[in-house]
Amino acid sequence: VFFLSDYRLRNIGPYDSALLLDWHNSEHVRAASFHDCSMTSQSHQQWLDSIANDPRSTRLVLESHGHPLGLLTFTNMERRDSTVHWGFYLGDPTLPKGTGSVLTYCGLEYAFGELRTRKIIAEVLASNLRSIKLHEKLGFICEGHFREQVFKNGEYHDVLRFALFACDWRGRFRSALGQTLFFDYASKCVSGPDITDAKR
Ligand SMILES: CC(C)(COP(=O)(O)OP(=O)(O)OC[C@H]1O[C@@H](n2cnc3c(N)ncnc32)[C@H](O)[C@@H]1OP(=O)(O)O)[C@@H](O)C(=O)NCCC(=O)NCCS
Numbered sequence: 001v002f003f004l005s006d007y008r009l010r011n012i013g014p015y016d017s018a019l020l021l022d023w024h025n026s027e028h029v030r031a032a033s034f035h036d037c038s039m040t041s042q043s044h045q046q047w048l049d050s051i052a053n054d055p056r057s058t059r060l061v062l063e064s065h066g067h068p069l070g071l072l073t074f075t076n077m078e079r080r081d082s083t084v085h086w087g088f089y090l091g092d093p094t095l096p097k098g099t100g101s102v103l104t105y106c107g108l109e110y111a112f113g114e115l116r117t118r119k120i121i122a123e124v125l126a127s128n129l130r131s132i133k134l135h136e137k138l139g140f141i142c143e144g145h146f147r148e149q150v151f152k153n154g155e156y157h158d159v160l161r162f163a164l165f166a167c168d169w170r171g172r173f174r175s176a177l178g179q180t181l182f183f184d185y186a187s188k189c190v191s192g193p194d195i196t197d198a199k200r
Contacts, residue, residue, distance in 0.1 A: 002102050004182040009060040009072070009106055016061060017048060019068060019091070028093040032128050034159075036152040060110065062103050069099060072107040074115065082118035084111060100130075101181055104138055108174070112166045119165050125150070126158035139173035140164045 012020065023029055025038040039047065051057055057075040061068045070090040077084045088103055111117045122140060124131045140162035148156035164173075178185040 001183045002098060002181055003184045004178070004188045005184055006064045007062060007102060007106055008064075009062055009110055012059045012061055012071075014048075016068070017045065020044070020048070020071065023071060023089065023091045026091070026093075029089045032089065032125065032131060034123075034125070034150045034152065058115075060107070062106055069095065070103045072103065072110070074107075074111060076121075077115065077117075082116070083121060084115060084117045084119075085121045085123070086111065087122070098181065100134060101137070101177065104134060105174075105177055105181060108138065108164070108169055112169055117166065119163055122162040122164075124160050124162065126160050132160065132162075135162045135164075138164060138177065139168050 021039060021041060021044045024044065030036075030038065051059060054075075056077045057073070058077075059074075060072045062070045062072065068091060070088060073087045075085045075087075086107060088100075088107055090100055090103060108120065111120050120140075122131075122135055124135065126132075126145070141164070142160055143163050144161040146159045146161065149159040150157045175185075182188070
């Protein structure tokens with residue numbers, strides 16, 4: 001059983017550096033990644049510096065009672081088109097079943113609420129069935145299949161592109177997922193969504 005009130009999103013900070021490097025290099029995250037090499041602490045620091053100066057992206061940690069659980073990334077924010085690309089992972093693949101749904105629920109609420117995005121875009125390796133199923137459950141529709149798009153581990157991999165519109169999330173998928181996932185969904189909804197301290 002999950003309680004929505006147990007979770008919050010916060011911006012990443014310099015103190016997250018070691019944790020993020022650990023997560024980034026873990027086997028389950030690398031398996032889902034478009035790249036095949038692990039990061040050194042130096043390349044990781046360069047990456048952190050570069051994203052800190054990128055106004056078109058943001059990274060958020062989902063935490064529960066101070067425990068960091070996973071990362072959400074929002075990149076290529078297009079103000080005019082009102083689109084954003086997202087990605088996510090749990091830090092620990094042995095977290096209870098459903099934690100990925102909590103992470104992505106909170107991420108969608110942030111993107112459609114705080115960022116006021118109209119359309120969220122996801123690119124997923126065609127071999128990542130778990131992520132594909134999760135995106136479909138969240139209401140994403142597959143908009144394209146890019147054959148042999150990414151070179152990784154010595155071979156080319158297909159990539160699927162998914163998208164979800166704010167109107168479809170709010171109209172259908174948000175409350176369907178929220179009600180099955182969160183014990184306190186109804187009471188939290190009366191007072192309005194309150195899942196994030198993260199601001200842009
Ligand atoms: C993707 C990820 C966040 C899912 O986390 P999780 O805790 O397994 O997610 P949940 O338990 O909430 O499952 C959500 C949905 O995923 C799908 N799913 C979960 N496990 C699955 C499996 N073994 N096989 C196929 N689909 C699966 C189901 O649709 C499930 O919903 P359901 O239980 O209502 O059927 C997690 O596995 C992860 O961090 N993976 C590595 C990074 C990654 O792939 N990120 C996405 C990149 S685009």
